[in-house]
Amino acid sequence: MTKVLSKATSSLNGVIQVPGDKSISHRSVMFGAIARGKTTVTGFLPGDDCLSTIACFRELGVTITQNGDQVEVEGKGLDGLKEARNVLDVGNSGTTMRLILGILANTPFHSTLIGDSSIAKRPMQRVTKPLQSMGAKIDGREEGNFTPLSIRGGQTKGIHYQSPVASAQVKSSILLAGLQAEGTTSVTEPEKSRDHTERMLQAFGIEVKVDGLTASLEGGQTLKGTHIEVPGDISSAAFFLVAGAIVPGSRIELKKVGMNPTRTGIIDVLQNMGASITFANVNEDAVEPYADIIIEASQLKGTEVSGDLIPRLIDEIPIIALAATQAEGDTVIKDAAELKVKETNRIDTVVNELTALGVKIEATEDGMIIRGKSTLTGGKVSSHGDHRIGMMLAVASCLAEGDVEIENGEAVTVSYPNFYEHLASLQR
Ligand SMILES: O=C(O)C1=C[C@@H](OP(=O)(O)O)[C@@H](O)[C@H](O)C1
């Protein structure tokens, strides 16, 4: 589907409840599935990626009822999972693939995993290698790096893993395998990645130790079903934070957005750029803190985004690049080579699609340089099947002189099924 969007005829004004956090929604189903007893979830994200997670665990014999953002998972423990009759299809979701591999490292049966054409290009050795070293039998294309993958789990042994990348998917996969492994399992990262797994495992009754950049747990612990309240996804809110900041005269209120400090890099960057952001109804005591965020348009200035800030905003870089096009001065994004192994190579797709809209932007080895004060033209662009690129281009259309035609615009349903309706609602 080609989505054709025209320049906003007014400022953007209104109140939005962004859908549930994708990372937390995945984990609520996965941890519920391997827990003993029922888990109830509210605020679940019914986006394609999280629906893939539900489908995989149903294939593994778990009863899951999902009605919009309400989910119930009938957990029977890790040994309640059954060998699937079909392949497990993770669709477009890297999180599903990498975390499920950690869970299946301990199941004494065979599973085959596939995904879409984007997943087929994403490196899996970052989890299959350490899981193999724990004792899981995994094979796949190019020595277990790419789908289709097969895994036969069994009794694993704990490891102390020094991860070469700051990746919550790697950390989570190994910790999940460690739950049933003999002895202690620990993961040390070069910078801190999102800590939803550590927080949620504790809510399921697991003892997880966190010491600086190392997270560890003892094998042989059992998860107990619980209730999970999923806050709004700050990665989804990011599109409206930037839209509100750059479309003159705008004021947007975003309700109950997750404020986990490992995810709030976008707020820090926008504040550095001079954005006007205020908070209300702050709840810092929840397992996952949240707040309402109010953004008002203001003149932004260029900035540098680098170092340990990168893992705190990795999925927001496409929309940060768009914000930078409207800033005074240049913006430099570096230390972000991980962008190359997302749904698309997000250095290339951001640079190519924004160039097509008239922006002066250059790719670098590990990021990009964006010249400020660009006039956005209209044009034919593509999401390349990447939800975050689709939403960034839709926000660009609010300022573009001509129509923006987004090929494969439906990709947004991966993380934000009602994104276009929400964007349109701000223009009435
Ligand atoms: O653990 C998670 O839920 C995620 C971790 C990040 O990936 P990496 O672990 O590859 O950095 C992020 O980009 C992805 O959208 C979700």
Ligand SMILES: C=C(OP(=O)(O)O)C(=O)O
């Ligand atoms: C990278 C992303 O997700 P995943 O790795 O789960 O496909 C994303 O949502 O931007």
